[in-house]
Amino acid sequence: MAVIVQKYGGSSVADPARIASVARRVAESAAGHQVVVVVSAMGRTTDGLVALASEITSTPDPREMDMLLATGEQVTIALLAMALHGLGRRARSFTGPQTGMRTDAAHTRARLTRIDASRVRAALDAGEIAVVAGFQGLSEGDEITTFGRGGSDLTAVALAAALKADVCEIYTDVDGVYTADPNVVPDARKLGRVSYEEMLELASLGAKVLQSRSVEFAKKYGVPVHVRSAFKSDPGTLVTREEQAMEEMVVTGVTHDRNQAKISILRVPDRPGIAGQVFGAIAERNIVVDMIVQNISRDGYTDMSFTVPRGDHARAVAALEDVARKVGAQGVSHDERVAKVSIVGVGMRSHSGVAGRMFGALAKEGINIQMISTSEIAISCVIEDKYAELAVRALHDVFEVGKGAPS
Ligand code: ADP
Ligand code: ASP
Numbered sequence: 001m002a003v004i005v006q007k008y009g010g011s012s013v014a015d016p017a018r019i020a021s022v023a024r025r026v027a028e029s030a031a032g033h034q035v036v037v038v039v040s041a042m043g044r045t046t047d048g049l050v051a052l053a054s055e056i057t058s059t060p061d062p063r064e065m066d067m068l069l070a071t072g073e074q075v076t077i078a079l080l081a082m083a084l085h086g087l088g089r090r091a092r093s094f095t096g097p098q099t100g101m102r103t104d105a106a107h108t109r110a111r112l113t114r115i116d117a118s119r120v121r122a123a124l125d126a127g128e129i130a131v132v133a134g135f136q137g138l139s140e141g142d143e144i145t146t147f148g149r150g151g152s153d154l155t156a157v158a159l160a161a162a163l164k165a166d167v168c169e170i171y172t173d174v175d176g177v178y179t180a181d182p183n184v185v186p187d188a189r190k191l192g193r194v195s196y197e198e199m200l201e202l203a204s205l206g207a208k209v210l211q212s213r214s215v216e217f218a219k220k221y222g223v224p225v226h227v228r229s230a231f232k233s234d235p236g237t238l239v240t241r242e243e244q245a246m247e248e249m250v251v252t253g254v255t256h257d258r259n260q261a262k263i264s265i266l267r268v269p270d271r272p273g274i275a276g277q278v279f280g281a282i283a284e285r286n287i288v289v290d291m292i293v294q295n296i297s298r299d300g301y302t303d304m305s306f307t308v309p310r311g312d313h314a315r316a317v318a319a320l321e322d323v324a325r326k327v328g329a330q331g332v333s334h335d336e337r338v339a340k341v342s343i344v345g346v347g348m349r350s351h352s353g354v355a356g357r358m359f360g361a362l363a364k365e366g367i368n369i370q371m372i373s374t375s376e377i378a379i380s381c382v383i384e385d386k387y388a389e390l391a392v393r394a395l396h397d398v399f400e401v402g403k404g405a406p407s
């Protein structure tokens with residue numbers, strides 16, 4: 001008997017009718033298999049809870065924020081378990097803490113530390129379908145924590161690893177992983193398979209179809225992940241180990257990330273220790289810095305620019321203004337209207353001239369590049385936010401990503 005973990009995202013459980021249809025699908029899978037179902041909050045519930053908090057305060061306490069956000073998934077698990085009971089199935093719902101998802105204490109962005117899946121395993125062994133709330137866990141201090149937006153994917157993959165499941169199926173509102181967001185690029189192509197490495201880059205550079213930490217986890221534990229449609233039964237995309245054939249394409253996917261803000265600290269003294277102070281102040285506030293650029297030094301001074309998630313930008317600027325005064329910099333400037341566009345592909349390892357083609361394609365559209373960063377299999381550019389979708393379409397065209405590998 002196979003163990004299957006299925007995850008249904010917010011849009012797949014948006015209303016009672018969709019929950020009923022998920023229940024039917026789960027019940028079918030449960031015939032002859034042990035099934036764990038991980039669910040998200042219904043529809044845009046989490047966005048609604050975030051908005052509610054912001055009506056109360058602009059600086060919510062992170063512990064209370066987690067207390068609030070964790071309620072969303074709890075509604076779905078109870079309703080789905082009831083729907084399964086209605087189909088004559090035995091099912092039991094579990095919150096993140098009841099599932100044994102233990103985390104560190106970093107509220108709203110907690111990291112998983114260990115899983116004690118014994119209650120879920122016992123439910124499966126007793127012939128029950130386990131219905132698990134995604135996105136949440138319990139810190140060692142017994143506080144409710146959440147894993148960051150999109151975190152239900154992590155719950156699913158981590159449980160699949162802990163239970164040594166045969167497959168982790170991620171059901172969503174698209175029928176697989178595409179060469180670009182299909183809602184932005186109409187001729188994006190569905191990938192039959194994608195390597196963990198590429199999926200990790202795609203996810204961390206903005207393809208929100210899978211949360212990047214869930215892909216990290218899948219790669220580390222070799223969990224086969226199958227991304228599929230919650231509404232159709234077509235085969236989706238298998239996220240798996242790299243294969244030779246995958247290298248034929250130079251660029252496998254194009255992504256954009258609009259959750260970016262750029263901050264610059266101007267005319268900082270160019271001497272050892274300054275960068276440490278600047279980024280130390282940001283790190284102290286638990287803000288993740290992405291791209292960093294430092295200009296050439298002129299008369300002993302330099303400018304430094306970096307990007308942070310848009311939601312953290314006000315806190316980062318406040319921290320930096322403090323440091324700027326201390327180190328004798330001229331000041332701090334910031335721009336929240338930036339986006340990052342990226343091309344990703346393992347084929348880049350063995351092809352030259354890729355960066356030049358990317359920059360040329362952006363120039364042809366009149367798009368100015370503000371920052372650039374590269375990894376072994378990705379190149380990213382920070383550009384003005386309003387050009388993000390145009391840039392994705394232009395890059396998707398230039399690299400002929402929609403056409404697929406030459407046969
Ligand atoms: P869920 O609520 O099921 O977790 P998400 O909204 O988190 O779903 O992720 C699915 C969305 O990801 C799609 O609707 C699509 O717009 C977006 N997306 C971005 N990039 C890609 C891509 N490369 N392939 C597929 N979907 C993508
Ligand atoms: N409900 C959470 C969110 O909207 C977690 C998830 O859906 O994966 O981010």
Ligand code: MG
Nearest residue numbers: 009150208209
């Ligand atoms: Mg998601």
